[in-house]
Amino acid sequence: MNEKWNHIFNLSPDMYCIVSFDGHFKQLNTACESILGWTKEELMTKPCIEFVHPNDKDKTLKSKILLEQGIVVSDFENR
Numbered sequence: 001m002n003e004k005w006n007h008i009f010n011l012s013p014d015m016y017c018i019v020s021f022d023g024h025f026k027q028l029n030t031a032c033e034s035i036l037g038w039t040k041e042e043l044m045t046k047p048c049i050e051f052v053h054p055n056d057k058d059k060t061l062k063s064k065i066l067l068e069q070g071i072v073v074s075d076f077e078n079r
Contacts, residue, residue, distance in 0.1 A: 001027070021068055023047040053079040 001009065009016050010029050015036075018027040025044045033040055036051070043051065052060050056078035063073045 017048075019048050021064075023049055023064070055079075 009027075012029060013031055015032045016029045017025050017032055020026050024046075025048055028040050028043055032038075032043065036043070038051075049057060049060060060078055063076055066073050
C-alpha cells in the first residue's frame, strides 16, 4: 500500500480492513479497534468470519466465493 493510501486508511473514522482469501485479516485501521473493542492482535489471530454477525455469515461467505471467482463485489456491508 502506498504511503498516501496508508495515511488515509489509518486516519479514517470508518472501519477499513484487508482480508486475504484464507479468511484472515491482513491489515486493519485504528477505527476497527476503537469501534469493535478488540485489539488488532486479537482480530488478526482468528478468521474474520468469527467476528461476523450470525445473520450475515451466509451473505459474507457468498461474497467471498464471488471474489475468489474474480467477480467484483461493491457496497458490501454487514453488521
